[in-house]
Amino acid sequence: MSQLIWDGLFVGSFYALIALxxxxxxxxxKLLNFAHGDIYMLGAFVGFAxxxxxGGIPASLSxxxxxxxxLVSMLLTGTAGVLIERLxxxxxxxxxxxxxxITAVGVSFxxxxxxxxxxxxxxxxxxxxxxxxxxxxxxxxxxxxxxxLMLIAAVLMILLNFYVQKTSTGRAMRSIALDRxxxxxxxxxxxxxITRTFFxxxxxxxxxxVMAGAYYGKIDFLxxxxxxxxxxxxxxxxxxxxxxxxxxxGLVLGFVEAFGAEWFGGQWRDVFAFAVLILFLTLRPTGIxxxxxxxxx
Amino acid sequence: MKLGKRSTLLxxxxxxxxxxxxxxxxxxxxxxxxSTADSGPIKLAMVIPISGSSAPTGAYMRNGAQMAVDExxxxxxxxxxxxxxxxxxxxxxxxxxxxxxxxxxVSNGAVVSVGGYCSGATLPEIPIFQKADxxxxxxAANSQDLVKQNANNVFMINGTGKQQSTAALTxxxxxxxxxxxxxxxxxxxxxxxxxxxxxxxxADGTVKAVLSTSVTAGESDxxxxxxxxxxxNPSLVYWTGYYQEGGLIINQLKNAGFxxxxxxxxxxxxxxxxxxxxxxxxGVYATMTQxxxxxxxxxxxxxxxxxxxxxxxxxxxxxxxxAVRLAAKAIDDAKSTDGKAIIxxxxxxxxxxxxxxxxxFTPERTLSSGGFVILAIKGGKFVLEDDLS
Numbered sequence: 001m002s003q004l005i006w007d008g009l010f011v012g013s014f015y016a017l018i019a020l021x022x023x024x025x026x027x028x029x030k031l032l033n034f035a036h037g038d039i040y041m042l043g044a045f046v047g048f049a050x051x052x053x054x055g056g057i058p059a060s061l062s063x064x065x066x067x068x069x070x071l072v073s074m075l076l077t078g079t080a081g082v083l084i085e086r087l088x089x090x091x092x093x094x095x096x097x098x099x100x101x102i103t104a105v106g107v108s109f110x111x112x113x114x115x116x117x118x119x120x121x122x123x124x125x126x127x128x129x130x131x132x133x134x135x136x137x138x139x140x141x142x143x144x145x146x147x148x149l150m151l152i153a154a155v156l157m158i159l160l161n162f163y164v165q166k167t168s169t170g171r172a173m174r175s176i177a178l179d180r181x182x183x184x185x186x187x188x189x190x191x192x193x194i195t196r197t198f199f200x201x202x203x204x205x206x207x208x209x210v211m212a213g214a215y216y217g218k219i220d221f222l223x224x225x226x227x228x229x230x231x232x233x234x235x236x237x238x239x240x241x242x243x244x245x246x247x248x249x250g251l252v253l254g255f256v257e258a259f260g261a262e263w264f265g266g267q268w269r270d271v272f273a274f275a276v277l278i279l280f281l282t283l284r285p286t287g288i289x290x291x292x293x294x295x296x297x
Numbered sequence: 298m299k300l301g302k303r304s305t306l307l308x309x310x311x312x313x314x315x316x317x318x319x320x321x322x323x324x325x326x327x328x329x330x331x332s333t334a335d336s337g338p339i340k341l342a343m344v345i346p347i348s349g350s351s352a353p354t355g356a357y358m359r360n361g362a363q364m365a366v367d368e369x370x371x372x373x374x375x376x377x378x379x380x381x382x383x384x385x386x387x388x389x390x391x392x393x394x395x396x397x398x399x400x401x402x403v404s405n406g407a408v409v410s411v412g413g414y415c416s417g418a419t420l421p422e423i424p425i426f427q428k429a430d431x432x433x434x435x436x437a438a439n440s441q442d443l444v445k446q447n448a449n450n451v452f453m454i455n456g457t458g459k460q461q462s463t464a465a466l467t468x469x470x471x472x473x474x475x476x477x478x479x480x481x482x483x484x485x486x487x488x489x490x491x492x493x494x495x496x497x498x499x500a501d502g503t504v505k506a507v508l509s510t511s512v513t514a515g516e517s518d519x520x521x522x523x524x525x526x527x528x529x530n531p532s533l534v535y536w537t538g539y540y541q542e543g544g545l546i547i548n549q550l551k552n553a554g555f556x557x558x559x560x561x562x563x564x565x566x567x568x569x570x571x572x573x574x575x576x577x578x579x580g581v582y583a584t585m586t587q588x589x590x591x592x593x594x595x596x597x598x599x600x601x602x603x604x605x606x607x608x609x610x611x612x613x614x615x616x617x618x619x620a621v622r623l624a625a626k627a628i629d630d631a632k633s634t635d636g637k638a639i640i641x642x643x644x645x646x647x648x649x650x651x652x653x654x655x656x657x658f659t660p661e662r663t664l665s666s667g668g669f670v671i672l673a674i675k676g677g678k679f680v681l682e683d684d685l686s
Binding site (some may be wrong): 169212257266 | 348349351352380483510512513515516517518519520522524525541543544548549552553554559569572574575
């Protein structure tokens with residue numbers, strides 16, 4: 001039981017980090033950015049490239065090196081997110097929702113096969129691997145790397161929450177989510193705020209990519225696809241557009257998967273997880289924390 | 298390997314339409330493509346993964362086949378002087394792409410097909426080549442589903458899933474493992490070995506299959522299956538999927554403190570498995586047909602391969618090499634490029650020397666003995682552990 005909760009929490013914190021980007025972008029420009037999972041993949045590959053160019057790293061420094069590489073990767077994936085928004089989404093700002101959605105799928109493919117063309121289609125083993133002693137706590141097997149990664153995820157999410165709630169840019173983001181035109185009239189530079197949103201969302205996904213590479217040890221150019229879908233599910237469960245909802249949704253999805261696998265057997269885990277998504281879309285499309293938004297004309 | 302992940306999700310209807318039309322054109326073009334001229338190069342179709350996650354194996358196969366083509370051409374070609382030409386098409390381990398690739402090869406005028414790695418992608422190629430009377434010599438794909446098609450043009454020169462399961466069970470009994478957990482990745486090839494091994498274990502009765510489950514390919518976190526395995530506590534885990542997920546599962550099992558042994562099927566025999574699995578890979582067993590490294594007397598062949606392609610041969614290099622040689626032999630025996638005559642010649646072959654031993658097809662057009670051996674990872678490399686003889 002405690003093992004299930006722990007595994008759910010750990011996987012859920014990855015889902016939450018990626019779901020945040022989905023949710024923030026949706027909240028602010030009502031776009032389902034399907035390329036978001038691939039930003040996570042891009043982050044892992046940037047981390048891979050940075051670590052490979054650094055050469056051999058002694059095991060004692062691996063946490064430090066990981067943090068540095070994670071920051072580099074966050075900067076680069078954030079920039080990539082900004083570029084994607086500028087090149088692919090902004091020209092379609094006024095276009096029908098479907099056109100933008102399909103563009104997002106196109107961006108996703110471009111990223112996947114672009115990385116495949118540059119880095120090769122073979123999976124890569126990550127240069128550093130976080131390994132630590134496993135100890136038992138209340139019957140659950142817990143390892144030090146898991147705790148470190150969850151702490152990093154928690155710190156990133158707390159920082160984000162602070163940024164959105166307490167700074168003027170955060171306030172601008174929230175006001176654009178409420179009403180873009182009114183925000184424009186109030187003198188908010190909408191484009192620059194949207195750019196920042198993409199930067200932050202993509203940077204978080206990039207961080208998750210580096211963390212996944214260092215923990216699981218393998219990266220490949222399609223690694224973002226399934227986790228992107230899962231993060232989307234998490235965002236919907238929590239209430240898409242809602243930042244706290246994305247965090248909560250990630251953890252809930254982690255639990256749903258862990259318990260679903262326990263109750264129905266491992267091969268039914270994804271069936272159960274996506275059935276929960278359908279259930280939420282039917283019964284409570286606004287998610288756990290989402291509020292019903294009246295359509296403005 | 299992956300039966301259309303994204304495509305099925307996003308473009309299901311569109312692909313269905315495409316598939317239907319592609320199937321039709323295969324038949325139409327097949328009629329024209331087969332009446333090849335009596336001179337000029339003879340084309341061999343090779344539909345293998347060039348992109349996607351199985352691309353490395355595709356490269357090993359292409360090189361092996363190319364090596365045979367070059368050797369045969371140097372020795373004067375087939376049918377008294379006609380050159381062979383390899384027509385490589387990408388299947389990306391995806392059913393839709395393989396159908397497109399097979400159709401393209403048929404319209405290019407291919408005479409024999411010597412490709413086929415992912416069983417799920419090879420399966421839909423069968424009707425296309427069959428309509429065009431093109432014999433398929435399949436070097437790697439080995440799901441029992443391919444045998445079940447009972448198509449008269451399909452010849453498998455890799456051991457089948459059934460033979461692999463028998464080899465696995467023989468080794469399990471020999472080592473005295475009492476309980477076994479079977480894990481697959483829900484693809485045709487992998488599920489086939491899982492169910493086949495389970496039914497053989499149940500029929501045999503001396504060993505117990507305590508768990509038989511599947512995972513989703515392409516993920517990173519396999520904690521669910523790790524929990525299931527730790528709960529069932531088997532003395533051996535048999536992973537029947539491919540190496541990417543295999544490496545992750547081995548690593549996560551070892552991190553969770555799993556004390557039993559792990560064995561993988563031939564789809565996981567790749568140098569990357571040990572890299573991905575890390576330290577936990579040491580001592581992992583594998584059921585596999587002979588690779589160049591484990592074959593005795595293949596040193597010259599390996600040296601030639603290295604000279605030609607500046608890299609080491611890998612899984613299925615030898616089988617692809619043999620597939621081309623077999624195709625050339627059958628064309629010579631048939632004294633024509635007519636598909637029906639070549640199929641007859643293939644059925645009649647007896648004692649043709651291949652890496653896996655002298656060849657004679659069973660009535661099911663499979664190898665009479667699978668030639669599976671047990672490998673083990675020592676120092677990060679697969680080495681021969683037990684030849685099961």
